[in-house]
Amino acid sequence: MHFDPNDRQSLTARVYEHIREDIIEGRYANGAYLVETKLAEELDVSRTPIREALKQLELEDLVVSIPNRGVMVQGMSSHDIDDIFTVRYLLEGQAAYWAAERIDAVNLARLTEIVELMEMYTRKNDVANLARLDTEFHEVIFSASDSRILRHILTSLHRNTRQVRVNSLSTPDRPSHSLSEHRAIFEAIERKDAAAAKDAMESHVRNARKRRSAEGEAPDAQ
Structure with a gap:
């Protein structure tokens, strides 16, 4: 992999995003040590952006610096994931409530497009694109x-x-259940029903927690 060495700020950001993604997606196991020289060689960059990226990741508690040993991956534990869904339940309903009240034409058009694409990719059972659109839906x-x-x-x-x-x-x-939940959130926002949008979002996150408890696994897609 090659990053443009002439763009210092972009270089550090890209290195950070690359390593972060590898940690989140489990390419680096929890407890594994990240070696600056090896990462620099793999990404074809100097050690400086690697070092800066690792410092940023440490601020997020995704890695920890161990004296005389190096930087160790902490990743996301099951407890961390559970905490995330608890916080999401507490906050995302409010985000949906405000979105219903404040959404502008540009964001509403984008939500409409995302839901239409979700319908198409659900029919195709295209998991990769559904996951991408799921993230975009919530970010809008x-x-x-x-x-x-x-x-x-x-x-x-x-x-x-x-x-x-x-x-x-x-x-x-x-995928079909996820689509139904996202459509309910979208329709409430579209008609500017803030209370319904909040309820739909909270139900969406709450359902994930229920599935997690039933399956004994990480929470489902949101």
């Missing part, structure tokens, strides 16, 4: 809520559970 709502704080918190939480969504959408019947 975060943006439409017009709350910088909620957008920042919830976007980060969603990114940390991307692989969970992919895994869940691979299970039988989950």
Whole structure:
């Protein structure tokens, strides 16, 4: 892999995103050590952006620096995932409520497009595109809520559970159930029914927690 070494800010950001994605998707096992020189060689960059990226990841508790040993992957534990869904339940309903009140024409058009694409990819059982659209759907709502704080918190939480969504959408019947839940949220926002949007979003997240308890696995796609 090659990154443009002339764009320092973009270089560090891309290196950070690449390593972060590998951690979230489990390419680096929890407890594994990340070696700067090896990462620099793999990504064809100097050690400086690697070091800066690892510092940023440590601030997110995805890695931890161990004196005299190096940087160790912490990743996302089952407890972490459970915490994420608890926080999402508490906050995403409010984001949907505000989105119904504040959404503009651009974001509404994008939500409409996303739901239409979800319908098409559900028929095709295209898990990769469904997972991508799932993320986009929620991020549009975060943006439409017009709350910088909620957008920042919830976007980060969603990114940390991307692989969970992919895994869940691979299970039988989950894509169609997910589509129904997203459509209910969208329709409430479209008609500017803030209370219904909040209820639909909370039900959506609550259902994931119920499935997690029933299956004894990470929460389902959102």
